[in-house]
Amino acid sequence: xxxxxxxxxxxxxxxxxxxxxxxxxxxxxxxxxxxxxxxxxxxxxxxxxxxxxxxxxxxxxxxxxxxxxxxxxxxxxxxxxxxxxxxxxxxxxxxxxxxxxxxxxxxxxxxxxxxxxxxxxxxxxxxxxxxxxxxxxxxxxx
Numbered sequence: 153x154x155x156x157x158x159x160x161x162x163x164x165x166x167x168x169x170x171x172x173x174x175x176x177x178x179x180x181x182x183x184x185x186x187x188x189x190x191x192x193x194x195x196x197x198x199x200x201x202x203x204x205x206x207x208x209x210x211x212x213x214x215x216x217x218x219x220x221x222x223x224x225x226x227x228x229x230x231x232x233x234x235x236x237x238x239x240x241x242x243x244x245x246x247x248x249x250x251x252x253x254x255x256x257x258x259x260x261x262x263x264x265x266x267x268x269x270x271x272x273x274x275x276x277x278x279x280x281x282x283x284x285x286x287x288x289x290x291x292x293x294x
Contacts, residue, residue, distance in 0.1 A: 160284030167278020174271035193245035210235035226255040
């Protein structure tokens with residue numbers, strides 16, 4: 153088996169896997185949105201975290217009150233530098249009524265960024281792999 157064929161198969165597989173994960177995350181987000189309650193929340197602090205590459209970013213920690221009146225404190229896993237939020241900022245929060253700790257800020261980046269990123273990477277890897285396989289097959293039959 154030639155190196156081009158192996159690389160084509162591996163890239164195609166990795167692309168398919170990334171696309172499948174992206175679709176799974178997108179569907180999971182859509183299911184969450186179909187049952188989530190929307191309330192207002194307040195950013196209570198920004199937490200700075202260092203990354204292994206030497207940089208870092210700020211993640212918001214926010215507080216909100218459920219429809220039932222329970223006060224919940226939650227944090228966002230996505231960070232940015234400069235920060236996307238500031239302390240005291242009022243935000244829209246979506247939470248799972250059965251498990252209010254599962255909350256997310258109602259922003260496109262918070263809801264869909266990872267799905268779009270993985271889907272795009274899947275298209276690139278898969279596209280490269282398919283093109284390599286097609287060229288290798290054409291080369292084999294000529």
